[in-house]
Amino acid sequence: MIEFRQVSKTYSDGTAAVEDFSLTVSSHTTTVLLGSSGCGKTTLLRMVNRMVEPTAGSVRIDDVDVATVRPVALRRSIGYVMQNSGLMPHRRVVEDIATVPRLNGAPRAEARRRAMELMEVVGLDPQLARRHPGQLSGGQQQRVGVARALADDPNILLMDEPFGAVDPLVRLELQRELRRLQDDLRKTIVFVTHDIDEALALGDQIVVLRPGGRTAQTGTPRELVEAPADDFVSRFLGLDAGRRKLRAAPRPGGGQVVTDDAGRPLGVLDDADGGPSAGAGE
Amino acid sequence: MTSLLEALDWVLTADSWTGPGGLGVRAGEHLLYSLLAVGLSALVALPAGLFIGHTGRGRGIAVVSTGVTRALPTLGVITLVALAAGIGLTAPMVAFIVLAVPSILAGAYSGVEAVDPQIVDAARAQGMSPRQVLLGVEVPLGLRLILGGVRLATLQVVATATLAAYVGAGGLGRPLFLGLRNHDYAMMLGASIVVILLAVVLDALFALGQRLLARRPGTA
Numbered sequence: 001m002i003e004f005r006q007v008s009k010t011y012s013d014g015t016a017a018v019e020d021f022s023l024t025v026s027s028h029t030t031t032v033l034l035g036s037s038g039c040g041k042t043t044l045l046r047m048v049n050r051m052v053e054p055t056a057g058s059v060r061i062d063d064v065d066v067a068t069v070r071p072v073a074l075r076r077s078i079g080y081v082m083q084n085s086g087l088m089p090h091r092r093v094v095e096d097i098a099t100v101p102r103l104n105g106a107p108r109a110e111a112r113r114r115a116m117e118l119m120e121v122v123g124l125d126p127q128l129a130r131r132h133p134g135q136l137s138g139g140q141q142q143r144v145g146v147a148r149a150l151a152d153d154p155n156i157l158l159m160d161e162p163f164g165a166v167d168p169l170v171r172l173e174l175q176r177e178l179r180r181l182q183d184d185l186r187k188t189i190v191f192v193t194h195d196i197d198e199a200l201a202l203g204d205q206i207v208v209l210r211p212g213g214r215t216a217q218t219g220t221p222r223e224l225v226e227a228p229a230d231d232f233v234s235r236f237l238g239l240d241a242g243r244r245k246l247r248a249a250p251r252p253g254g255g256q257v258v259t260d261d262a263g264r265p266l267g268v269l270d271d272a273d274g275g276p277s278a279g280a281g282e
Numbered sequence: 283m284t285s286l287l288e289a290l291d292w293v294l295t296a297d298s299w300t301g302p303g304g305l306g307v308r309a310g311e312h313l314l315y316s317l318l319a320v321g322l323s324a325l326v327a328l329p330a331g332l333f334i335g336h337t338g339r340g341r342g343i344a345v346v347s348t349g350v351t352r353a354l355p356t357l358g359v360i361t362l363v364a365l366a367a368g369i370g371l372t373a374p375m376v377a378f379i380v381l382a383v384p385s386i387l388a389g390a391y392s393g394v395e396a397v398d399p400q401i402v403d404a405a406r407a408q409g410m411s412p413r414q415v416l417l418g419v420e421v422p423l424g425l426r427l428i429l430g431g432v433r434l435a436t437l438q439v440v441a442t443a444t445l446a447a448y449v450g451a452g453g454l455g456r457p458l459f460l461g462l463r464n465h466d467y468a469m470m471l472g473a474s475i476v477v478i479l480l481a482v483v484l485d486a487l488f489a490l491g492q493r494l495l496a497r498r499p500g501t502a
Contacts, residue, residue, distance in 0.1 A: 051407055076409030086404025089500025090422050099408050132499035148408070 001027050002048060002156065002188060007057035009043050009213070017043040018213030020057070025205070027155070028186040032203035034193060034236070040213030041192045045158050048190060049078045061156065076103050079149030079157040079187070083164045085141040087133035093144050094119070094129035100152040111151075118147040123177060139170035146178070150185070159191045163198065175201050196237055200225070208233050289471035298472065303456065309476055311452035315371070316440045316484075319378035320386075323435060327383045331390020331431070335424070336416050344391065348384035356381055356442050364449045374446035381442060382435035389431015393424030426495045433488035440481045444473075454480075 002025040009018040018040040025031045033041040046052040047059050050071040058065045066074055079100075088096050097115035098106075106114070119126055122143045133141055142162055149157055163171045175198060182189065193199055199206050200221045208216040208224065210232060217229040225244065228234040238244055248256040248269055256269040292298055299306045334340050356377050364373035397420050405419045421428065447455030454473050461470025495501055 046407075049407065051403075072409050072411050074409075075407055080404075080407040082400070082404055082407070084400055086400055086407070088401065088405070088419060089398075090419075090498060091500075099410075103409050103414070134499055 001025065001062055002190065003060040003063075004044065004047070005058050005060065007044070007047060007054040007059060009040070009047070009052060010055045016212055018054070021213050021215065022057075023207060023215070023218065025188060025190060027188050029204040030182060030189040030191060030202055031205045031207065032191045032193060032199040033207050033209060034196065034199040034203075035209030036194050036211075036236075039209040039211050041194075041209055042160055044213060045160055045190055045192050048156070048158055049075045049080060051075075076100055076152070077154055077156075079154040081142075081145045081149045081157070081159045081162040083161040085133065085138075085145040087141055087144055087148075089133055091132070092129065093124075093131050093133065093136070096133070097144060097148045097151050099148060100154075104152055106152075114151060115147070118151050119144075121150070121181070122147045137170075138166040139174060142166060142174060143177075146181075150187075155188055157187045157189045159189060161193055162191075164193070164195075171198075178202060208236055285467045285471060288468035289475060292468040292472040293475055298469075305454075305457065305473070305476060308452060308454050308456055308473070309480065312440070312443050312454040312477070312480065315374070315378070315443045315446055315451070315453055316436065319375055319439050319443070320382050320432065320436050322375070323379045323382035323386055324432060326379075327386035327431075328390050328428070331387040331428075332394055332416060332421065334387075335391035335394025336412065336420060338395075341391065344387060348388055351380050352384050354380060357445060357448070360445055360449060369450040371446065371451045373449050374443070374451055377445070378439045378442065382439050385435040385438065386431045389434065390428050393427030393431070394420045395424075396427055397423045423500060426492050426501050429488065429492055429495065433485065433492070436488065437481055437485050440484060441477065444477060 004021055004023040007018060007021050008016065010016045021040075021044060023031070033044055035041045043052050047054050048061070048066065050066055050069075053067070058067060060066065087093075088099075094112060094115045097118055098108075098111035101111035101114050102108070116126060116129060119129060124140065124143050124147065128136065128140065133144065136144065142165075145162065149159075163174045166174065179202065191199075191202055203221055205218065206221055206224055207218045210216045216236070217224060217233045219227075224233065224237060225239070228237060228239060231240070234240050245261040246266065247259050247261070247263075249259070251257045251268065255271050258266045258269055260266055293305070298304060301307075331344075334344050359377040359380055360373045363376045367373050367376075394416075401423070402415060402419060405415045410418060443453050444455030444458050446453045447459050454477050457469050457473040458477075461467060461473065
């Protein structure tokens with residue numbers, strides 16, 4: 001469990017990135033910090049592994065204040081995936097994935113074996129192991145980034161817009177894979193994004209942030225869509241612009257055709273499982 | 283033109299190279315002084331430059347002090363130190379180190395600074411210690427520029443090491459000054475040619491090293 005207790009971050013020039021933010025992230029769930037750029041979401045994420053120190057308040061992992069743990073040791077126990085993969089350009093893929101196990105003292109062969117395993121877990125061709133990151137596609141690089149973060153089996157995974165720099169199709173695929181992974185691994189994930197669709201697709205809990213790191217609303221994806229707290233959340237989710245208004249009309253062959261507000265088809269609802277849970281099509 | 287031909291003739295004569303004061307011994311001394319000076323400078327300037335590049339601290343002081351020391355006339359430094367330390371290798375060594383340190387220092391910190399900050403950030407976030415970030419990420423990725431500083435320093439010192447003879451030490455300055463004093467311009471010019479050759483060969487070696495480094499993936 002990760003707890004943010006009234007954390008603030010004020011820089012020396014007086015700008016406040018985060019003000020009096022509190023949040024509890026339950027173990028084995030995915031929490032998405034959602035907000036536009038400059039809302040302090042990355043700052044909050046980086047407080048968990050002490051890449052940023054709060055100026056007030058504390059971050060606790062399983063009731064231990066992270067400020068009492070040595071940063072290097074803390075970071076080695078937490079997976080971190082960043083937007084531009086952050087892979088080491090001079091290292092081969094397999095060496096890069098093996099970084100944290102090696103730092104934690106695993107013998108070379110053991111770390112390597114573990115890295116090869118992880119490549120399979122994240123769906124990378126083992127032949128890519130000897131490549132350098134410059135020889136990989138954006139999607140492959142992000143998979144390597146995820147594999148590296150998972151390599152020493154951390155309980156917590158911090159993901160800072162990890163799929164922000166890849167094209168939309170690859171992005172959807174990576175999101176699907178992350179969900180599949182999470183079903184198996186059940187890590188405690190804190191995921192930062194400005195993409196509302198990504199937040200709805202991945203989050204068990206979503207925190208919508210206003211500028212200055214203040215919480216606009218916290219809830220499950222369904223709670224946010226069903227009952228946005230105010231206009232800001234509503235606008236952010238695209239509820240006011242009719243982007244998420246869907247219509248269903250009977251289809252000749254049975255079931256219902258679902259369209260968006262402008263009448264463009266999005267998918268089909270079967271009568272058989274057309275219960276209230278079937279919302280938007282992908 | 284005639285003196286240049288005479289000089290070449292002198293360099294290409296076997297007799298000029300042999301004996302205790304021959305070109306062979308002098309070139310050896312010259313190389314030894316140069317490598318010693320660059321080596322001692324690197325011992326000081328590399329760690330200092332890497333520290334400045336890694337922490338960003340002391341950069342202002344480094345820029346100013348390297349600018350000042352670059353402006354010092356080497357002959358003046360030699361004379362000044364020789365007044366205190368006497369005749370011999372100490373004075374020229376001090377002057378060569380003063381000459382070499384700024385280039386090596388600048389190469390080292392600019393090499394480290396040239397590394398993509400996102401990669402450094404990622405390395406830290408994985409849990410690398412500052413030392414591991416420096417030696418495992420910043421140095422290998424900035425190595426081409428770091429080596430560039432050593433290359434420049436070597437070139438400067440080899441070209442200047444003739445001045446060692448000014449205060450009684452050896453090196454290729456000996457035949458050069460001797461030729462000057464005895465109006466033996468073939469000898470004087472010949473010694474200069476050997477200095478130039480030495481500099482060109484060393485520089486080519488460094489160029490080769492840098493080119494090999496540039497082929498490694500990710501090197502800035």
